[in-house]
Amino acid sequence: GDSVTQMEGPVTLSEEAFLTINCTYTATGYPSLFWYVQYPGEGLQLLLKATKADDKGSNKGFEATYRKETTSFHLEKGSVQVSDSAVYFCALSDTMYSGGGADGLTFGKGTHLIIQP
């Protein structure tokens, strides 16, 4: 079955540091890949997505590139801020955008990011 593995947290960085959160996946087909963010006390929000190999998703200074050869979708940001402190989830869908119907997302366990001033 499908699965997503992401680095365990918490990850603690100083403000303006470079961020990488690793995510690798296992899927049967050509999945679409997502990063969701959960700020304290709020619901899950879509941060960025990529629907095919070599696509780069980007939003709010965050980027992730869909690497089919390494089955990875690592999240990066060049200079983090205190306001980026949150839990980040990598997720995939086997059928979204593929014409295969719809299915639930498969999520990783989440990575808690703490940015210190």
Add this chain to the structure above:
Amino acid sequence: GAGVSQSPRYKVAKRGQDVALRCDPISGHVSLFWYQQALGQGPEFLTYFQNEAQLDKSGLPSDRFFAERPEGSVSTLKIQRTQQEDSAVYLCASSQVEREQFFGPGTRLTVL
């Protein structure tokens, strides 16, 4: 426009009680999903509706869990005879078909 809303936001139940959790999706969204998120874990898929049809319920952990969406809009997740292992945050998401899912704030269920 309004996002996905869920009620109640918090629910405390005694073991053995039945609970009902409500989800109001974004207006016009055909697809509706329920997820269960245990403490420190990622959300896990429970069930999926397209309009009023429940097309996938493969993630429901037992026959004590039941979901419905009778008019293709509001959905209710019902848990009968709650047990301690049912304690979790229950998330609802809605979407256009095959598009991004938008999540509600969740209902935190605590079973004592």
